[in-house]
Amino acid sequence: MQKEELDFFKKWFLDYVDQFSSPEAFIQENIDLKIEHTSRVCENILLLAKAENLEKEGSRLAETIALFHDLGRFEQFTKYRTFSDLESENHALLGVKILKNAGILTILSRKEKDLILKAVEYHNSMAIPECTETSSEFLFYLKLIRDADKLDILKLVSEDYEKKEEFRNPALEFDMPDTPGCSEKIVADILNNRMAKLTDAKNLNDIKLLRLSWIFDINFPAAFSLLRERGYLKTILYSIPEIEEVQIVRKHIDSYLNAIETRPRNEAMKTDIS
Ligand SMILES: [Fe+2]
Known part of the structure; x- marks a missing residue:
């Protein structure tokens, strides 16, 4: 072009x-x-x-x-x-x-x-x-x-989670209520390295977990580097209340990201342009 x-x-x-x-x-x-x-x-x-x-x-x-x-x-x-x-x-x-x-x-x-x-x-x-x-x-x-899209949505939502409730943009998170608990299905998706489905989200915690599950659909090593440098995942993870499921999810995501970081470059990309 x-x-x-x-x-x-x-x-x-x-x-x-x-x-x-x-x-x-x-x-x-x-x-x-x-x-x-x-x-x-x-x-x-x-x-x-x-x-x-x-x-x-x-x-x-x-x-x-x-x-x-x-x-x-x-x-x-x-x-x-x-x-x-x-x-x-x-x-x-x-x-x-x-x-x-x-x-x-x-x-x-x-x-x-x-x-x-x-x-x-x-x-x-x-x-x-x-x-x-x-x-x-x-x-x-x-x-x-x-x-590229996920990187910016994670930026937007992580910044929004740091704001006080009255300054948040409800349209960003589909007007989900900030109620306790989280979806078992979404937690199970994360523990199986799968992206969660919006249809399983019932509250704000679910949406936050769903955003985190996007790491299983990140493809390029440079995108992982930018995520790490910019700290979006940490901000989202620590904005969720300390319930047991969330602690398990945190450990799982940490070990997934650590494994990615130590993976050789040629294994990291699933598809290369030919
Ligand atoms: Fe879009």
Whole structure:
């Protein structure tokens, strides 16, 4: 991808999100939240791309995926006043629909266009698709956006958990109540190194545990390094009340992260671009 194409997409994005400006503070704050999130996900993906020695054209493709990955969020929040896909619609599919209707990706090659649309579509899916026609190149970019996105959501929520209750953003955590206890299913998922499901979350503790379970879907060594440097996981872990299950989860996550740190580089990546 050429620099002019990326510049055109950046300008189009700013014009697109501008139409969602709202006089209502609740809407505007959450629109701004997603604009800023997009910008940081672009920064994150470039850091990961650099660590993977991606050349300029590939980095621009990665940045475009990051720029468009949450395009559906703006219409979603304005229409439904929630970021919960369960209570509204799948924001990734909505983003793909918006991109297709806008027709802006037609300036790219068919291959690049399809790759961007597919990466946006699967950026938030529970698992990475396992079909035979999935190319290793697509998987590489999909893993990049999934890691870059998770890094910033973990930043946002960990900062939010440090705030006093009245200053927190309820839309970030799907308005879950701050009640005692946690879901057995979510704890079991973590102890089995699986990402937890939002449908099993009933309160704020569950959501915090669910966020922590994302480490089982982090792919790149550089993403683990950034997580460690920035301390998000620790902040989330220590924001959960000291109940027995949480202590078990803490130990498990600590040992999982220690094992990752001592793993050789070539074992750490499940898929390399070919
Ligand atoms: Fe998203």
